[in-house]
Each structure stands twice: as structure tokens, then as C-alpha cells.
Amino acid sequence: MSSKERPTLGGTRIKTRKRNIAAPLDPAAFSDAVVQIYLDNAGDLEHIAKSIESSDLNFSRYGDTFFEVVFTGGRTQPGTTKPDEGERHPYSIIECEPKREVILPSVIYIQKILRRRPFLIKNLENVMRKFLQSLELFEENERKKLAIFTALAFSQKLSGLPPETVFQPLLKDNLVAKGLVLSFITDFFKEYLIDNSLDDLISILKRGKVEDNLLEIFPPTKRTNESFSEHFRKEGLVALVEYNEKKIFEVKLKEMKSALTTQITEEADISEVIENVKVRVRDAKLPDIEVIRVLWDVLMDAVQWSGKNQQQNANSALRQVKTWAELLNTFCTTGKLELELMYKVQMQCYEDAKLMKLFPEIIRSLYEQDVLAEDTILHWFRKGTNTKGRQTFVKALEPFVNWLEEAEEEE
Numbered sequence: 001m002s003s004k005e006r007p008t009l010g011g012t013r014i015k016t017r018k019r020n021i022a023a024p025l026d027p028a029a030f031s032d033a034v035v036q037i038y039l040d041n042a043g044d045l046e047h048i049a050k051s052i053e054s055s056d057l058n059f060s061r062y063g064d065t066f067f068e069v070v071f072t073g074g075r076t077q078p079g080t081t082k083p084d085e086g087e088r089h090p091y092s093i094i095e096c097e098p099k100r101e102v103i104l105p106s107v108i109y110i111q112k113i114l115r116r117r118p119f120l121i122k123n124l125e126n127v128m129r130k131f132l133q134s135l136e137l138f139e140e141n142e143r144k145k146l147a148i149f150t151a152l153a154f155s156q157k158l159s160g161l162p163p164e165t166v167f168q169p170l171l172k173d174n175l176v177a178k179g180l181v182l183s184f185i186t187d188f189f190k191e192y193l194i195d196n197s198l199d200d201l202i203s204i205l206k207r208g209k210v211e212d213n214l215l216e217i218f219p220p221t222k223r224t225n226e227s228f229s230e231h232f233r234k235e236g237l238v239a240l241v242e243y244n245e246k247k248i249f250e251v252k253l254k255e256m257k258s259a260l261t262t263q264i265t266e267e268a269d270i271s272e273v274i275e276n277v278k279v280r281v282r283d284a285k286l287p288d289i290e291v292i293r294v295l296w297d298v299l300m301d302a303v304q305w306s307g308k309n310q311q312q313n314a315n316s317a318l319r320q321v322k323t324w325a326e327l328l329n330t331f332c333t334t335g336k337l338e339l340e341l342m343y344k345v346q347m348q349c350y351e352d353a354k355l356m357k358l359f360p361e362i363i364r365s366l367y368e369q370d371v372l373a374e375d376t377i378l379h380w381f382r383k384g385t386n387t388k389g390r391q392t393f394v395k396a397l398e399p400f401v402n403w404l405e406e407a408e409e410e411e
Helices: 028-038 047-052 063-072 100-116 117-130 140-155 163-170 173-177 180-194 196-205 209-215 226-236 238-265 271-282 286-303 309-322 326-329 335-351 353-369 375-382 389-408
Strands: none
Touching: 028 047, 028 063, 047 100, 063 117, 100 117, 100 140, 117 140, 117 163, 140 180, 140 309, 163 180, 163 196, 173 180, 180 196, 180 226, 196 209, 196 238, 209 226, 226 238, 238 271, 238 286, 271 286, 271 326, 286 309, 286 326, 309 326, 309 353, 326 353, 335 353, 335 375, 335 389, 353 375, 353 389, 375 389
16 A cells, blocks of 8 residues: 555544524514514404414514513514514504503413413513613603513512512612612502502512612602602502501611610620610600510510529519519600500410519519509409410419508508
């Protein structure tokens, strides 16, 4: 064999690598075809859905384009909401009246399409995110239609619109600053609450991760709880205002409880503790009854309980009452508040087995420290309205009440 000759593999087939030949991307032609279906059926969504179902259009490739046609009547320019060249139809969501009865059929129509082609769910999400991030490019009336559509979509549990898809894209600084987000969300709330409860609304807000920061939908200059209440009260959403106020109250109450717990645990000077509570009560406008409940909870939570040793538990609880009696006295200023404290003690002793037998001793200690007046104790004994463990506690407290009544007679 010559050194210049090359060896060959006789009878061996040489495989050549095939290239993946992709069909040319032509979203314009797809858009025109979908538009034609709308025009051929004169906007009748039921017939349009049937025509789309029987078509051989490539929805898997042009899903985003399909929803652009549904919402705007035609294809939009890449990265914008502006119309692109090509055919358009007048039956889109943006072109219809801003009324729920007009927009609802489109929601049902999209639901039908998604049931047949569930892979389009992601495309609906993509298009909605793009539109919501570009609210400023729509007219006010068009934004209202988008808000109504979104509310109805949630009411109908439309696939492809998880709450985070709607709420998170909205929280862009420029949209919030211009008041566009507040306007959109207000329209959304009002429409959604027509068919759904406030609890349903709070649920989707939680899933959308905005329930804890609703103030962020307000422009920075109006981002206050007062503005929140004023705005939504004016819009007739009183239930939402009351919910928010209750939540604010719970947060402030929790903050006071946390600060008080720290001071009690660190055995801070009692005058300092009293002043701290007064400031928080004044600033947060906390109701006196809630303050009494928090004070007792914090004091008892700080007790070092010893398990089943009743005497040690009694000594610890009574020592705590004596130590912080001045704190309780400062805020138990009326017979009504004293009675509330007795109910609080009653409930704690009823719910905690290790404290069940301590009720009369705690009440007596509170009396001796001038936290509870004789009249309050007698009122609870004779006319108390809390039934939890009442029969047991009345019997346990009877010897002490008899002593009070005898002392009163002697006087």
C-alpha cells in the first residue's frame, strides 16, 4: 500500500448529522389569522372558540400573540402595548365597555381556551404581566377594563392568573408614584367584592404577597394609614378600612406586649415600665380593656412555673402579683376594668390545669394589693357572666367572699 493511500472502511455507512430545521417565525401571519376568525364570526365568542379549536394554528409557538389579539384586537409591538402593523378586530377587551356584564364573557371564553390548551396558561401570565407593568401606556378607561377583567378572572378562578402575577408587577415605583396602581387596585377591589367576601379578598392578597404592605400601593406622599382609611372609605370600601384598622391595632398591641415582656424579664424599674405603657397606650390609642389583658398575660408569662408543684406555682404567681401590683393599679382605674381583670384570671386558671386551684389565692392577693375592690369581687361572685369554670371557681372563692361579707357587717 502506498504511503499516500488512505485506508477506507468498506461497506460502512457514514452518518451525517441532521440540522434542526425550524419553521420561520411569523407572529404577524398568526395574528392576522386569529383576527380573521374574530371578524368571520362577528365577535361571537362561542363561535370564535369553536373555530379556534378546529384550526391548525401554532398556538404553542405564538401563545403570547394570541392573548395580545384577545386583549387589544391585534398584535402589539415587541416590548410595548402599542399596536403593530397587521389586521385588527373591534371585539377586544380593551375596546369593549368598562362593564362587568360585557367583560365577563371574555373571561369565560379564555377559560374555555385554557381548558382545551392548558399550555397557554403561561402565555396568559406573560401578557398580563407585560400589560400591568405598562399601565401608564393605557388610557384611564382601558386601565379600568383591565382591572374589571382581573377581578372577574379571580372570581371565576381563571387558570393562569396566580395573585403574584397580578400584584407584584404593579409595584413599580413610577406606576405607584403616579397613582396608577392605587386607581387600578381600587377598581379591582370594588369589582371583586361584588361577588366575593372580604375574607376571599384578603386570601388572594396574601397569596399575592401584598397583604402586609398595602400602603405600598399609595404614592409616597400619601403613604399613611390615615390616607388609606380616607381613600377607601370614600370609595365605599368600609369593610376593608375596618380590616386594616384592626390589623394596625393588633400590630401595635403586639409591639407593646413585646416591649413590656422585655422590661418585665429584665426586671426594669416599675416607674419606667408604667411610663412606657402609658406612652404606647397614648400613641396607639389602645383600649383600656386590651391593656389590662396584655398586662396580665405578660406578667403571668414571665412566671417561672414549676410543673406539678402547686405550692411553688402559687408562691411564684403571688410573688409576681405583689411585685407588679403598682403596674396593675395604674391601669385598673374603674370597676369595669377590675372586673375584666377577674375574667382574665378566671380564663387563665380555667385553661391551664396547673393554675386551676390557684384562682382564689390570686384573687385574694389582688385584693390585698388594692388592685381589686371588694365590690368588684362581690359583683363577679353574684352576677359574673363568664361561664368557663364558673361553678368551680365560685365554690373555691366562697370562703373568701364570706369573709368579706362578715367584715362588711362588722363595720
